[in-house]
Amino acid sequence: MRILIIHNQYQHIGGEDFVMSQEMEALRKNHEVDLYTVRNVKGWKGYLQYLQYPMNWPQVKLLKAKIEEFKPDIIHIHNMHYALGPLFILHIKKMGIPMLMTLHNFRLICPSATLFDKGNIFLDSIKQDFPWNAVKKKALENSYFKTFWTGFTYWIHRKRGTFQHIDRFIVLSEFAKGIFSRSKFGVSMEKFVVKPNFVKEEFVEDPVEGDYFVYVGRLSEEKGIVPLLHAWRATNHKIKIFGTGPLQHEVEQIAAGSPHIQYMGFQNKQTLSKQIAHASAVVVPSICYESMPLSVLEAYALKTPVLASNIGILSEMVVPLHTGLLFDPHNHIDVVQKLNEWTSLTKEKKVAMGEHCYHEYVKKYSQPVVMDQLEQIYAEVALRKEK
Structure with missing residues (x-):
């Protein structure tokens, strides 16, 4: 099968870029795969990219040329924000090539993309035809213009029926599918299919449990690290913090004043x-709706249980006293109580939970399982087009 992947890279490489590149690498073992990619830039060129967001004719022309050259059997879209935009979907439809899209976030129904604003879950856009409340709150990068223009871009394409031309939407969890089903997105749920991300299995010698916890991720407000x-x-x-981000200085200050908190950087x-494999548990304190945190998958692959927020997909992925524990990230007392509960468990119980984590990884999040699901989706979409 000839597969063309379309992906708009952010200015800074993130989880979506990592997931896309992993899938592309795996697909190339059995298929002919090509990539059409653009990247968001800074400065006046970045402003021009943003202004073209709703109707980016230059990108349509370039993409059509790529399609005519490569002649794909199927097209897989990952990200369109913001140097690419959704206009090309209408033109691919005219070319008769089946399309599917992975929804890594909620941007198609809310400019925030994360359904998070100023420290809280933000769900107003789900029930609004146009996301005016998000605009008023400057939910995207604290900017009226960016929030309005992003909201307008997807609103106008919903009105034009652009997304009705996508043959299949891939979401990462039942939770995400439920959010879209309750929204004003307007596409039949029959077009939605759940397929999680995967991580490659890593092997660490002598993964003996240590006396410390680990946080791995971006140091930003929605991650709940502070x-x-x-x-x-x-x-x-003891906890070791790995990662960088806008709250790095604050995290460093807190770590400097506590003998039990160690900031490890990137x-x-x-x-x-190695650090995850030897940790007592990985801590995921997010206060937003995660799409599918890779830190949980990496922990499971290394037989390390997870202590996570009882929010969104995390409450699906982490089963209390089976693969970890759940806590209320807004309640300091509950956080402390869950830590004490965890440390009071026997070594045998923790080892058994680590084995459960690995079983979950092999069954749901390993590369062979997830890529088999993706190839089945491709086959079904291609078969429907032939009929």
Whole structure:
């Protein structure tokens, strides 16, 4: 099968880019795969990209030329924000090529993309035809213009029926599918299919449990890292923080004032795998609706249980006393109580939970399982087009 992947890269490489590249690498083992990619830039060129967001004719022309050259059997779209925009979908439809799209976030129904604004879950856009409340709150990068223009871009294409031409939408969880089903997106749920992300299995020698916890991820408000550390200071448990982001300075200051909190900065994949494998548990304190945090998948692959927020998909992925524990990230007392509950468990119980984590990984999040699901989706979409 000849597969063309379309992906708009962000200015800084993130999880969506990583997931896309992993899938593309795996697909190339059995298929002819090509990539059409553009990248968001800064400065006046970035403003021009944003202004063209709703109707980017230059990108349509370039993409059509790529399609005519490669002649794909199927097209898989990952991200369109913002140098690409959705206009090309209408023109691919005229070319008769089946299309599917992975929805890594909620941008098609809310400019925030994360359904998070100023420290809280933000669901107003789900029930609004046009996301005026998001615009009033400057839900995207604290900007009236960016929030309005992003909301307008997807609103106008919903009105034009652009997204009705996508043959299949891939969401990462039943939770995400439920959000779209309750929204004003307007596309039949029959077009939605759930397929999670995967991580490659890593092997670490002698993964003996240590006496510390690990946080791996972006240091930003929606990840809940600062409230977690404020709660953590009331305990004598050790935690290592891996990652960078806009709250790095605040995290460094908190770590400097606590002997049990250690900021490790950015580390390579091998180092992270070793630290996760030896940790007592990985902590995921997000206060937003995650799409599918790779840190949970990486922990499961290394037989390390997860202590996570009882929010969104995390409450689906983490089963209390089976693969970890859940806590209320807004309640410091609950955070401390769950840490104490975790440390009171026997070594045998924790080892058994680690095995459950690995079983979940093999069954749901391993590369062979997830890629088999993706190839089945491709086959079904291609078969429907032939009929």
